[in-house]
Amino acid sequence: MGQGLYIHVPYCRKACTYCNFHFSTSWKTMDDMVDAMRQEMAHRMGQVDSWQTVYFGGGTPSVLTAQQIQSLIDTATSHAPLQAGAEVTLEANPEDVDDRSIDHWIQAGVNRISLGVQSFEDSQLQWMNRAHNASQAVDAIKRLQDAGLSHITMDLIYGLPETSLAYWQDQVGQALAMDIPHLSTYGLTVEDKTVLHADIASGKISKPMDERSVEDFMWHRSHLREQGWLTYELSNSCQPGFEASHNAAYWRGEAYVGIGSGAHSFDGQWERRLNVANNPMYIKAMKAGDSLGFELETLGPIERRNEQLMTGLRTDLGFQRSHAGKWAETLDHLWSDAIAKGHMLRLEDRWKLTDAGMMWSDAIAAAGFITDNTDL
Ligand code: SF4
Structure with missing residues (x-):
């Protein structure tokens, strides 16, 4: 792959x-x-x-x-x-x-x-x-x-x-x-x-x-x-x-490698790598082959799910119901206001923002964020 x-x-x-x-x-x-x-x-x-x-x-x-x-x-x-x-x-x-x-x-x-x-x-x-x-x-x-x-x-x-x-x-x-x-x-x-x-x-x-x-x-x-x-x-x-x-x-959450000062990488699962956003420090660290040139961030299932939701809603594919698990009905409830205002469409297999909703995509996504593992 x-x-x-x-x-x-x-x-x-x-x-x-x-x-x-x-x-x-x-x-x-x-x-x-x-x-x-x-x-x-x-x-x-x-x-x-x-x-x-x-x-x-x-x-x-x-x-x-x-x-x-x-x-x-x-x-x-x-x-x-x-x-x-x-x-x-x-x-x-x-x-x-x-x-x-x-x-x-x-x-x-x-x-x-x-x-x-x-x-x-x-x-x-x-x-x-x-x-x-x-x-x-x-x-x-x-x-x-x-x-x-x-x-x-x-x-x-x-x-x-x-x-x-x-x-x-x-x-x-x-x-x-x-x-x-x-x-x-x-x-x-x-x-x-x-x-x-x-x-x-x-x-x-x-x-x-x-x-x-x-x-x-x-x-x-x-x-x-x-x-x-x-x-x-x-x-x-x-x-x-x-x-x-x-x-x-x-947007599909696939793995990628980021090279250079300030670049991010993602392993497609749980780990993100953040290269130092400072040119001299980056150059020095890469030359020395040491680990000071980057930080690793481990994402939990909650962060992954919330990211998927945020990036999905920004695309015309929207956020798939199959990714919502047992949270699906709760999302219908949390997004009822956005749906009523015409900012979001609730389709059979997914939620999708309208043009008017796209302008507020971050806020609408945040309204559907999970905060607790038991919700997954
Ligand atoms: S400063 Fe550089 S990176 Fe920023 S918008 Fe201008 S050209 Fe692009």
């Missing part, structure tokens, strides 16, 4: 105002980081027989050189082969996409690009402190398509301050007009300790309105379905046949 491989590249050109991921804008450790990631692969990959998918996430993986990307793929596949037709995704930012880089990525085995567009409007990209402008995003998409890459997905952010529904309709319309087969759409959230948080506190930027996010979300979900798309997860929609295999395996 193959597994997914996630490779976290914790470097970016600039710090986007809204971002709280693990990344650094100082690249001086990049060569050592790639060596450390290859060492981590060598330590850990004895158990894996093949790779179902490979995903370079970040951070900004497209800031790696072609040789660095190639060496990471070569190291991974020297331990376990890629399955036939395996999806190999690289997250890229538009400013890193040119004909040379695309050629190198394809030669290295990348067959899917996730492009961090976020907006097709320069004024929005500027306050986000993105490193690209709108015309670079359009140019990047055309170049990727001209190179024959059909599996392209794009990140767009909705619910932006001082925008209107017309703004969001235009953004999605531009993506569709370019024949992009997959979209990842994220509502803007204001995380603690971000520049955006400080800018809102000082009045430099207005606070995003919940109503804006709700209206944008409801519109794109129904609009995309009218265009024949599948709105298959809270943040992911695609033309049929373009679902993201790597992410879908996470």
Whole structure:
């Protein structure tokens, strides 16, 4: 049975105002980081027989050189082969996409690009402190398509301050007009300790309105379905046949290996591994081959069941009744309010959120969480 491989590249050109991921804008450790990631692969990959998918996430993986990307793929596949037709995704930012880089990525085995567009409007990209402008995003998409890459997905952010529904309709319309087969759409959230948080506190930027996010979300979900798309997860929609295999395996609770500083891994059962989210500490630990570079977390049956419920409800498959065991009738009761409000459908074999319910998926899931082993 193959597994997914996630490779976290914790470097970016600039710090986007809204971002709280693990990344650094100082690249001086990049060569050592790639060596450390290859060492981590060598330590850990004895158990894996093949790779179902490979995903370079970040951070900004497209800031790696072609040789660095190639060496990471070569190291991974020297331990376990890629399955036939395996999806190999690289997250890229538009400013890193040119004909040379695309050629190198394809030669290295990348067959899917996730492009961090976020907006097709320069004024929005500027306050986000993105490193690209709108015309670079359009140019990047055309170049990727001209190179024959059909599996392209794009990140767009909705619910932006001082925008209107017309703004969001235009953004999605531009993506569709370019024949992009997959979209990842994220509502803007204001995380603690971000520049955006400080800018809102000082009045430099207005606070995003919940109503804006709700209206944008409801519109794109129904609009995309009218265009024949599948709105298959809270943040992911695609033309049929373009679902993201790597992410879908996470949602099904399958095992995956995460390599790099800040990466998580899961054994598909009870154990999660959390690599230290600190670049120098990670590099030092991997070089020494010691255990200081990660923590292990053991999940109990309660955590597993609650996670399954939360991730299931974010997908169009919903949460299966067969997974609820003797808790099924209690869930009908706990979710009666969500069902009455039209936020959830109780189907014969599962519970499924409506578009209106998706906006509150975490709260609805939490209402159905088990807290006691005897409920299982
Ligand atoms: S490029 Fe991505 S990971 Fe890097 S700061 Fe911006 S949003 Fe965060």
